[in-house]
Amino acid sequence: MNSFYKPTIGLEIHAELNTNSKMFCSCKNDPDEKRPNVNICPVCTAQPGTLPVANEEAIKKVIKTGLALNCTIATESKFDRKNYFYPDLPKGYQISQYDKPLCQKGYLEIDGKKIGITRIHLEEDTGSLLHPEGAGYSLVNLNRAGVSLMELVTEPDITSGQEAKKFAEELQLIFRYLGVSDANMEKGLMRVEVNISVSKTKKLGTKVEIKNLNSFRVVQKAIDFEIKRQTELLENGEKVIQETRGWHDKKEITFSQREKEEAHDYRYFPEPDLPPLNFTKNYIESIRAKIPELPEQKRARFAKEFGLDEKPIEIFVMNKDLSEYYEKVVSELDEWLSTANTSSKVLKNFGTNKSVGKDLYKLVANYLISDILGILGGKEFIEAEFKITPENFAEFIKMIHKNEISSKVAKMVLAEMFNTGVDPSTIVDDNNWGQMKDDGELEKVIKEIMAKNPKAVADYKSGNKNSLQFLAGQVMAATRGTANPKNVQEILKKFLN
Numbered sequence: 175m176n177s178f179y180k181p182t183i184g185l186e187i188h189a190e191l192n193t194n195s196k197m198f199c200s201c202k203n204d205p206d207e208k209r210p211n212v213n214i215c216p217v218c219t220a221q222p223g224t225l226p227v228a229n230e231e232a233i234k235k236v237i238k239t240g241l242a243l244n245c246t247i248a249t250e251s252k253f254d255r256k257n258y259f260y261p262d263l264p265k266g267y268q269i270s271q272y273d274k275p276l277c278q279k280g281y282l283e284i285d286g287k288k289i290g291i292t293r294i295h296l297e298e299d300t301g302s303l304l305h306p307e308g309a310g311y312s313l314v315n316l317n318r319a320g321v322s323l324m325e326l327v328t329e330p331d332i333t334s335g336q337e338a339k340k341f342a343e344e345l346q347l348i349f350r351y352l353g354v355s356d357a358n359m360e361k362g363l364m365r366v367e368v369n370i371s372v373s374k375t376k377k378l379g380t381k382v383e384i385k386n387l388n389s390f391r392v393v394q395k396a397i398d399f400e401i402k403r404q405t406e407l408l409e410n411g412e413k414v415i416q417e418t419r420g421w422h423d424k425k426e427i428t429f430s431q432r433e434k435e436e437a438h439d440y441r442y443f444p445e446p447d448l449p450p451l452n453f454t455k456n457y458i459e460s461i462r463a464k465i466p467e468l469p470e471q472k473r474a475r476f477a478k479e480f481g482l483d484e485k486p487i488e489i490f491v492m493n494k495d496l497s498e499y500y501e502k503v504v505s506e507l508d509e510w511l512s513t514a515n516t517s518s519k520v521l522k523n524f525g526t527n528k529s530v531g532k533d534l535y536k537l538v539a540n541y542l543i544s545d546i547l548g549i550l551g552g553k554e555f556i557e558a559e560f561k562i563t564p565e566n567f568a569e570f571i572k573m574i575h576k577n578e579i580s581s582k583v584a585k586m587v588l589a590e591m592f593n594t595g596v597d598p599s600t601i602v603d604d605n606n607w608g609q610m611k612d613d614g615e616l617e618k619v620i621k622e623i624m625a626k627n628p629k630a631v632a633d634y635k636s637g638n639k640n641s642l643q644f645l646a647g648q649v650m651a652a653t654r655g656t657a658n659p660k661n662v663q664e665i666l667k668k669f670l671n
Contacts, residue, residue: 179372179405182379183332183397186367187345189355190299191232191322197298198226198269203321205361210315218320220264225447228253232322233276233451234461235354236296239324240277241462242352243291249453251276253296253445262301262314270297272442276451282348283470284340290329299323324355330369330378335397339390342366347469350494359389366393371414372404379404380414384428387421396421400428472497480504480535489543496555499564500542506568507534530575537571541588549592561595570598582655583607607656616649616657620665623648634670642666 196203199217207213217224240247254272275295281288301319305312326345332338346364349357357364366387371379382400387393404414419428444450467475469491476487476497490497511531547555562570570587573579579587579602590601601607623645624631634641642663649662 178374181333181370181372181401182330183338184330184369185328185338187326188365189324189349189357190363191235191324191355193229193231193322195229196320197229197232197322198320205363207317211317213317219316226269228448229322232296236276236294236324237458237461238352238465239354240280240294242348242465242468243280243282245277245280245291245294247458248274248276250274251451253448254442255445257441260300262303263319268297269445271295282341282344284337284344289331289341292327292329294324294326297323297325335394338397339394342393343390351466351468368397370397370400372401380416382414383418385418385420392421395426396428481532482539486539486543493555495557496542499557500538502564503538503567504535506564507571510572534571534575537574545585545588562591566591566597573598577658579607580655580659582650616661617665619652620649620669623652624669631670
């Protein structure tokens with residue numbers, strides 16, 4: 175691909191809001207409803223004489239999103255009619271927003287670069303159509319018709335598929351942290367459309383729209399393919415046609431759906447059945463006060479407070495439940511350290527409370543990410559379904575830190591805690607898994623292992639230091655992991671030398 179061609183990319187992202195009812199009626203908003211045409215009423219099926227009533231909760235959620243994304247919030251806004259034939263929207267037009275959207279001129283920072291947000295507005299979603307194979311008809315399901323739909327439009331600031339993917343991923347996280355949308359792309363609760371052109375000059379090239387991208391992976395692949403396709407056309411002296419294209423998942427290519435020579439005239443005009451919207455500064459600030467810690471703020475805090483590296487931090491940021499559980503465990507350990515401040519037995523050989531704390535924080539992260547997520551096998555961590563209390567997990571970490579159990583035993587204890595929810599001390603006592611404290615008993619085991627493995631002993635004395643690890647492993651196996659690995663190494667060296 176010719177590197178002189180610069181891509182210009184803008185995104186349009188739709189997200190269904192997780193309000194209890196639809197945008198302009200009291201019908202239930204339930205994306206998991208499998209039965210067709212259950213959540214409908216005279217308003218969302220556009221029966222004559224019905225009138226819409228705006229859902230205030232949906233309006234608040236859009237304003238909350240705009241504030242989180244550094245937007246200017248309109249003090250005066252309104253709804254408009256967008257006249258366009260939707261076969262799955264009974265009114266034959268959509269209630270949307272045109273010249274006075276709720277939010278404008280924001281940005282989201284990705285890898286230190288600000289991606290501009292042109293606007294965020296509120297509208298109603300359409301229903302869905304089912305096309306039975308071989309049939310000469312289509313079926314309509316209006317359960318989704320009228321659901322609150324938030325649309326976010328970016329500035330053409332994005333320059334690669336990777337950057338677009340990161341933007342959409344971060345936006346999904348923000349929606350979830352704010353509690354405005356579940357933003358599940360597989361369920362269609364978040365949909366991404368791409369506008370893309372390439373050009374050698376400052377003048378923008380011919381814009382192509384890519385519709386119905388249903389995963390972040392597809393967003394990146396579709397953009398990368400389209401950059402290559404458009405560049406090759408121009409290099410060959412051909413023209414790029416302004417059109418709408420789709421994505422073929424198996425072939426991993428975009429394909430033409432329809433040509434779009436000019437922008438469609440939607441004949442917007444103010445929605446006559448809904449009054450204008452007016453917001454005071456106090457109203458907007460009351461919404462701002464409810465914005466929680468956002469992903470980027472959490473990344474910075476976890477690095478500063480807990481000393482974690484980028485990889486575990488990102489895992490915690492991506493899994494809100496896991497990060498909240500982690501903080502509860504850390505809080506238990508902080509409390510223990512504060513009461514143990516003057517106890518030489520607890521802190522002996524471990525340094526100051528601060529350095530011990532950072533070690534413990536990393537230990538918690540390691541066991542949660544490596545072991546617990548490993549046991550879950552790809553399933554999402556949900557605290558309500560997790561049997562180990564934060565208090566018991568903190569107790570488990572303390573036992574490891576105080577060398578009361580070995581790392582091998584720790585894994586067995588954690589697996590038992592995961593399955594039963596029983597506290598770690600009880601599990602260790604019931605199974606006699608505690609760290610072997612009697613050096614005399616350990617010395618006896620080591621002598622037996624040396625006697626059974628004369629070749630390994632001879633190899634060590636001949637200079638093969640790997641034999642030490644072999645003998646240590648045999649000792650740990652014989653003691654079922656209850657021996658202190660450090661003690662095993664020291665006693666073995668003493669006998670071997």
